Amino acid sequence: MAIMYALKSSDNEIFEVEQKVIEQSETIKKMIEDGAATGEIPLQVSSKTLAKVLEWCKQRQHKTVENENDDNKGKRKKERDEDDDIKEWENKFSDELKADKDVLFDLLLASNYLDLPALLSFLCQLVADMVAGKMPEEIRRMFNIENDFTPEEEKAITAEHGWAFQP
Amino acid sequence: MQQHREIYKAIDAAAAKNKKTKKSTLASVTETPLNHSIPTDVVTDILSFLPVKSLLRFRCLSKEWRDLIEDRRFIQMHMYRGGNRIIKSKVGEPCDFDIDETFKVLFEDNRGLLVLRNKVNQSYHIRNPATRQMFDLPTPSFNSFLMFMFQDQYTGLYKVFSVYTYRKNICSGGCEILTVGIDDHWRPLEASEHLHDFGETTEMFYVSTPSNGAIHIVRIREQKLIKAVWINLKNECATVISTLPQGFFSDSDKLSPFCWEGKLSFYTVVNMELHVLVLEDYMKQRFSESKIVIPALTFMDEDEKIINVNIKPQFARDGMVIFVLNDEEIIAYDYIERRIIKNLDMKEYEEMYVGECLTSFNGMRAENQQEKQLENPKNRQRRRKRTQKGQKSKFETSSPLFQYAFLFLVGEATPIARIHRMVEVGGATSMGQIPRTVAVGEATSMGQIPRRVEVGEAVAIVAIAAMAMDGGGTMTIHALLMLQQPLHQYYRPALG
Numbered sequence: 001m002a003i004m005y006a007l008k009s010s011d012n013e014i015f016e017v018e019q020k021v022i023e024q025s026e027t028i029k030k031m032i033e034d035g036a037a038t039g040e041i042p043l044q045v046s047s048k049t050l051a052k053v054l055e056w057c058k059q060r061q062h063k064t065v066e067n068e069n070d071d072n073k074g075k076r077k078k079e080r081d082e083d084d085d086i087k088e089w090e091n092k093f094s095d096e097l098k099a100d101k102d103v104l105f106d107l108l109l110a111s112n113y114l115d116l117p118a119l120l121s122f123l124c125q126l127v128a129d130m131v132a133g134k135m136p137e138e139i140r141r142m143f144n145i146e147n148d149f150t151p152e153e154e155k156a157i158t159a160e161h162g163w164a165f166q167p
Numbered sequence: 168m169q170q171h172r173e174i175y176k177a178i179d180a181a182a183a184k185n186k187k188t189k190k191s192t193l194a195s196v197t198e199t200p201l202n203h204s205i206p207t208d209v210v211t212d213i214l215s216f217l218p219v220k221s222l223l224r225f226r227c228l229s230k231e232w233r234d235l236i237e238d239r240r241f242i243q244m245h246m247y248r249g250g251n252r253i254i255k256s257k258v259g260e261p262c263d264f265d266i267d268e269t270f271k272v273l274f275e276d277n278r279g280l281l282v283l284r285n286k287v288n289q290s291y292h293i294r295n296p297a298t299r300q301m302f303d304l305p306t307p308s309f310n311s312f313l314m315f316m317f318q319d320q321y322t323g324l325y326k327v328f329s330v331y332t333y334r335k336n337i338c339s340g341g342c343e344i345l346t347v348g349i350d351d352h353w354r355p356l357e358a359s360e361h362l363h364d365f366g367e368t369t370e371m372f373y374v375s376t377p378s379n380g381a382i383h384i385v386r387i388r389e390q391k392l393i394k395a396v397w398i399n400l401k402n403e404c405a406t407v408i409s410t411l412p413q414g415f416f417s418d419s420d421k422l423s424p425f426c427w428e429g430k431l432s433f434y435t436v437v438n439m440e441l442h443v444l445v446l447e448d449y450m451k452q453r454f455s456e457s458k459i460v461i462p463a464l465t466f467m468d469e470d471e472k473i474i475n476v477n478i479k480p481q482f483a484r485d486g487m488v489i490f491v492l493n494d495e496e497i498i499a500y501d502y503i504e505r506r507i508i509k510n511l512d513m514k515e516y517e518e519m520y521v522g523e524c525l526t527s528f529n530g531m532r533a534e535n536q537q538e539k540q541l542e543n544p545k546n547r548q549r550r551r552k553r554t555q556k557g558q559k560s561k562f563e564t565s566s567p568l569f570q571y572a573f574l575f576l577v578g579e580a581t582p583i584a585r586i587h588r589m590v591e592v593g594g595a596t597s598m599g600q601i602p603r604t605v606a607v608g609e610a611t612s613m614g615q616i617p618r619r620v621e622v623g624e625a626v627a628i629v630a631i632a633a634m635a636m637d638g639g640g641t642m643t644i645h646a647l648l649m650l651q652q653p654l655h656q657y658y659r660p661a662l663g
Binding site for chain 1: 204205206208212214217220221223225226227228229230232298
């Protein structure tokens with residue numbers, strides 16, 4: 001019988017999750033190890049975001065279990081097939097996030113807060129793909145960055161690699 | 168050495184200081200409420216996935232972003248992430264091919280950094296094609312014919328290592344090193360003394376393992392090991408071995424060096440089997456406990472057509488041994504799954520490896536107009552292909568990929584012409600004084616290759632069999648042919 005934990009979102013929704021699934025979060029794993037995880041675990045994550053986080057964790061968990069059951073023979077082939085499945089799942093997952101940037105950024109912060117390295121780097125890559133072709137002004141707006149260069153300084157720094165500003 | 172340790176210390180101190188300030192910026196950012204309030208370490212993470220071009224553009228966003236993008240540790244992190252361009256790490260390889268009439272590439276690392284020589288004014292440069300910047304290296308004491316660049320992971324510093332030969336009384340060799348952005352001149356290495364006799368009749372071979380900053384230079388004569396010199400570019404020390412352990416090979420075995428998964432190894436072919444002895448740990452001079460035996464030549468039976476052909480191993484990498492059949496077809500043998508992979512797509516193999524980085528050195532400058540023309544992705548592609556087919560490094564002497572001889576002239580004033588590599592030259596019978604098959608690196612005296620007409624004759628020889636390389640101050644013969652075809656196709660009795 002799997003050990004279950006109750007996670008409480010910032011908007012007071014309860015999620016019942018298997019220990020193995022949620023232990024991927026280093027933050028929660030540590031809480032469990034320290035014995036701090038009794039009753040409901042309150043998290044500073046909205047229910048909408050937490051649902052996404054758990055969706056990711058369950059998918060990853062699924063993958064790890066399957067791998068453990070494999071014997072070495074034929075593993076390579078199986079891994080390849082699995083990789084295809086995961087890719088497909090990840091594509092769907094990222095398409096949804098691209099469509100809703102607020103969820104994407106919330107999820108990014110949540111994965112940082114919950115210490116989920118795999119999800120964090122997946123999301124960082126996703127964001128990187130989204131911003132790679134953009135111009136500085138768009139990025140400033142997106143990340144809410146204040147331009148602290150004087151016009152002269154900005155002109156100079158832009159001139160250093162002028163070609164990088166061409167599409 | 169002492170001086171370098173001091174520098175490393177200084178760098179560490181600077182890095183530690185930097186780390187401290189970094190933490191405080193992080194705190195200040197999390198305190199400032201932003202829309203998404205993304206902490207600096209997450210921003211860093213995101214940026215590490217971006218291509219160089221985007222990062223150079225985003226430097227103008229704010230001072231914080233600029234500092235972050237220019238941070239040495241960030242550059243390092245970015246290098247190993249490589250954005251969404253999935254790149255397998257490849258060992259950096261010394262190479263030798265022309266980009267155009269002016270520039271020759273001497274080294275290319277796995278992040279696309281190039282060491283170039285300007286053939287016109289004999290100047291040396293490091294080029295970062297991703298940032299379109301050049302760094303002008305000081306002039307080496309002797310014209311280099313093997314250059315190797317390596318990054319010390321600990322300090323982040325790059326070193327360029329050069330092997331040269333020169334002639335005073337006897338033909339001699341040596342090596343020197345330079346820490347990029349720190350040294351303003353090349354420093355002779357103690358290892359030079361081990362290379363002194365390398366200028367003589369020698370077949371040389373190198374294996375480089377950039378991860379630990381080691382380069383092996385092996386001297387082989389008549390397929391017997393003479394000496395193997397291992398130079399650790401990190402601490403700049405050298406180790407030498409001159410014998411292999413007893414009991415692995417018999418005296419009659421013909422040994423050739425090659426590279427087994429980044430390690431120096433020696434192979435011989437016994438009863439159609441490939442026997443490999445790997446030098447597991449050079450520092451401790453420890454070889455593998457048993458030979459690796461690959462039934463390489465019996466697996467050929469599966470296909471009748473390729474029995475009894477001239478087959479030579481090139482190197483082993485990523486669980487595969489790469490062979491060349493009859494000097495043309497490349498096949499791989501997966502020694503883990505024990506199967507042959509034919510029709511290996513070398514193009515795909517190469518493309519996987521193109522990387523980029525933000526690396527910049529103190530005193531780096533933007534490329535000038537002429538240098539700008541160097542970069543054209545199409546050229547690059549072509550160039551790679553050509554390297555693959557035509558001219559691997561001059562040192563990869565065991566490589567039968569190219570059935571061509573290199574005639575290596577050490578310079579007009581040098582009364583010696585060195586045959587760099589000469590393998591069977593089909594059809595080129597008019598080679599007269601030059602023995603038909605010459606050992607690699609063998610020095611042929613003036614009596615055999617005359618100097619001036621000699622040059623003319625050499626040109627003829629070149630036309631028949633070889634490519635003349637420049638090595639001395641003035642070039643006697645320029646590279647005439649970019650050999651991509653078997654030699655005899657280039658046969659011409661005389662050349663104007």
